[in-house]
Amino acid sequence: MTGMIQGGWGYVVAVYGISWAVLLGYALVALRGSRPAALSALDPGTDPNAGSDA
Amino acid sequence: MTSRSYTVALAFTLLGVAITAIGHAIGLFVAPAEAMMGDVGRILYVHVPTAWNAMLVFLFGFGAAVASLWTGRRRWDAWTTAAVEVGTVLTLLLLVQGSLWAKPTWGVYWTWDPRLTTSAVLGAAFGVVLLLRRLIDQPARRQVATAVATIVAFVDVPIVYMSVRWWNSLHQTQSTPKTIDKMMAVPLWVSAVGILVLSIGLVIARWRTETARLAAEERAPDLPDAPAPLHLDQESR
Numbered sequence: 001m002t003g004m005i006q007g008g009w010g011y012v013v014a015v016y017g018i019s020w021a022v023l024l025g026y027a028l029v030a031l032r033g034s035r036p037a038a039l040s041a042l043d044p045g046t047d048p049n050a051g052s053d054a
Numbered sequence: 055m056t057s058r059s060y061t062v063a064l065a066f067t068l069l070g071v072a073i074t075a076i077g078h079a080i081g082l083f084v085a086p087a088e089a090m091m092g093d094v095g096r097i098l099y100v101h102v103p104t105a106w107n108a109m110l111v112f113l114f115g116f117g118a119a120v121a122s123l124w125t126g127r128r129r130w131d132a133w134t135t136a137a138v139e140v141g142t143v144l145t146l147l148l149l150v151q152g153s154l155w156a157k158p159t160w161g162v163y164w165t166w167d168p169r170l171t172t173s174a175v176l177g178a179a180f181g182v183v184l185l186l187r188r189l190i191d192q193p194a195r196r197q198v199a200t201a202v203a204t205i206v207a208f209v210d211v212p213i214v215y216m217s218v219r220w221w222n223s224l225h226q227t228q229s230t231p232k233t234i235d236k237m238m239a240v241p242l243w244v245s246a247v248g249i250l251v252l253s254i255g256l257v258i259a260r261w262r263t264e265t266a267r268l269a270a271e272e273r274a275p276d277l278p279d280a281p282a283p284l285h286l287d288q289e290s291r
Contacts, residue, residue: 004087008094008158015097015154016078019104022147023074023249027067027256034262036057042263043270 063258070252077103077245085237094158101151103246105173107253108144111137112180112211114257119204122197128268131197134204136260138183140253145177160224168217169225176214179207193271 081099088095115137122130153163190196
């Protein structure tokens, strides 16, 4: 296989590391912000355990 | 707003993380090195699924924006905002992934290639939608502006997809099942499904927060009228 790029694992590790850090970090922020307790604090008029998503 | 939709968001997010991890593990440790790119080709198992799902999330956002304009309902405004935010995060991520892939394969982190340029415009356009939302206080005007700006920004999505066919691009054209080995197709598709499931969880979570924020804004009491200016006439002095 002539012409194959040699090495490159550093770039691979950087891409996967950044991707997982961003996705997990954003997921953590999104989920924490959408917890029923967090939404009750944001809007005291809502009941976090109400029966419908109207 | 129920805690049931939070459970759904949490379940989709955790399932998406698990599926993505499996896809990446296959891509990193099982799939063979690509014939020309070598191990650098493994970046495609995260870069390509990120790009596909950014476009899918924007497609959902486009549909929500049309529904928001059509119905005027607040819940579609929240869905539009959630999709635009998640899609923008995925777009910025794919630009970073692409730059790190371009350096060892093209020799540069960035070049004004049609695919790269249209992708950068895509991220910037949806970033402007989010910025616009923060600049408008009046809820009805903000809802219309968000929907219109989302529809306008979405015009770039098919342009990004077709850019490698329409113009002479350094970026390779789309692969088909016939042009990709099964051992490479499996991690690509598993990762794509994983990031899709994760994205659904994230959009639901952001929709919950945005819906609560809009509801709180609607319930907030109007500010009292400004006090009347003092008029001191001659008699009161």
